[in-house]
Amino acid sequence: MNSSSRKVIFNGKEITYQLERKPVKNLNLRIKKDGSIYVSANERVSSQMIDEFVVSKGVFILSSLERFRELMQYAPQPKQYVSGETFYILGRGLRLKVSEGAKEKIHDDGVYIYLDVKDITDTERKKRLMTKFLDSRCKEVFGEIVEEIYPIFRKYNVTHPTLRIRDMNTRWGSCMPQKGIITLNKRLLEAPRSCVEYVVMHEFCHFIHPNHSKQFYSFLTMLMPDWKERKTLLDRYT
Numbered sequence: 001m002n003s004s005s006r007k008v009i010f011n012g013k014e015i016t017y018q019l020e021r022k023p024v025k026n027l028n029l030r031i032k033k034d035g036s037i038y039v040s041a042n043e044r045v046s047s048q049m050i051d052e053f054v055v056s057k058g059v060f061i062l063s064s065l066e067r068f069r070e071l072m073q074y075a076p077q078p079k080q081y082v083s084g085e086t087f088y089i090l091g092r093g094l095r096l097k098v099s100e101g102a103k104e105k106i107h108d109d110g111v112y113i114y115l116d117v118k119d120i121t122d123t124e125r126k127k128r129l130m131t132k133f134l135d136s137r138c139k140e141v142f143g144e145i146v147e148e149i150y151p152i153f154r155k156y157n158v159t160h161p162t163l164r165i166r167d168m169n170t171r172w173g174s175c176m177p178q179k180g181i182i183t184l185n186k187r188l189l190e191a192p193r194s195c196v197e198y199v200v201m202h203e204f205c206h207f208i209h210p211n212h213s214k215q216f217y218s219f220l221t222m223l224m225p226d227w228k229e230r231k232t233l234l235d236r237y238t
Contacts, residue, residue: 002043008051010058017054019047027053031064033071081126087113089137091192098126106133138165138189145193145200146182152223158207172234175203177210191237198230 002021007014017037027050030038041050054061079085086093094113101116106129108114113133117126146163161175161182168174168185175182182203188196201224209216220227 006047006051006054008054010055010062013062015054015058015061019050029054029057029061031061031068033068035065035068037061079127079130081115081123081130087130087134088190089134090141090189090196096130104129106130134189135165135186138184138186139163141189141193142184142196142200145196149197149200149204153204153207156208158204161204161207173199173203175206177207187237191234194230195234195237198224198227198234201227 004019005016006019007016009015015037017039020038020040021043022040024040024042027045028040030040032038037054039050039054079087081096081098083096083098085096087096088094089108092110094108094111096113096115098115098117098120100118100120102118104117106113106115113130115126115129117129119125142165143163146161150158150160159180161180164181164183165186166183168183168187171185172188173182173184182200184196184199184203188199202220205216205220205223209219224230
């Protein structure tokens with residue numbers, strides 16, 4: 001595969017893109033979130049024709065780049081684990097209060113998260129303590145909801161599942177019905193409890209219908225008539 005950088009002008013603005021020569025049938029345009037632009041084309045397609053193709057996509061390219069710039073501008077900044085930062089637990093924002101203490105401990109009262117550390121300047125230590133705290137809340141909350149919903153499925157001969165909690169990039173949850181495993185995304189803790197219940201119910205339903213067929217959605221609707229409203233609320237957290 002050959003790769004080269006090229007430039008075109010559209011409406012007075014310069015567009016730089018990376019041209020990749022591949023054995024493809026069509027001209028393909030990709031724009032990544034970091035603003036880089038890639039075009040793949042067959043060796044037989046002339047560079048002039050590819051430039052013209054990019055120019056023809058000028059409006060789309062510039063609008064996409066602007067949208068990605070806005071997303072980056074409003075993207076959550078990395079936590080510094082200092083007093084005043086907000087952490088979301090079940091849809092509620094809890095403010096962090098960091099104090100220096102001889103004994104390290106962390107707890108919350110539903111409004112604040114109180115973090116006592118020996119060295120308040122040790123960001124990595126504060127991060128580890130917060131991660132451990134949030135992981136513990138995940139196990140507590142997710143486990144409780146699984147236990148609440150499981151009895152509904154016992155009559156369908158569904159075995160009690162093993163709960164796994166992971167960092168997941170593209171899913172709120174997944175399951176392996178054959179192995180009796182439900183996996184939930186750690187970030188689900190940030191969403192309201194009703195959303196967590198929806199994801200758990202969704203995954204449990206796959207133990208009966210391991211697909212997204214009409215039967216699956218009919219079954220889900222029977223057990224949780226308002227699942228669409230819960231999903232809409234959850235989508236705000238993506």
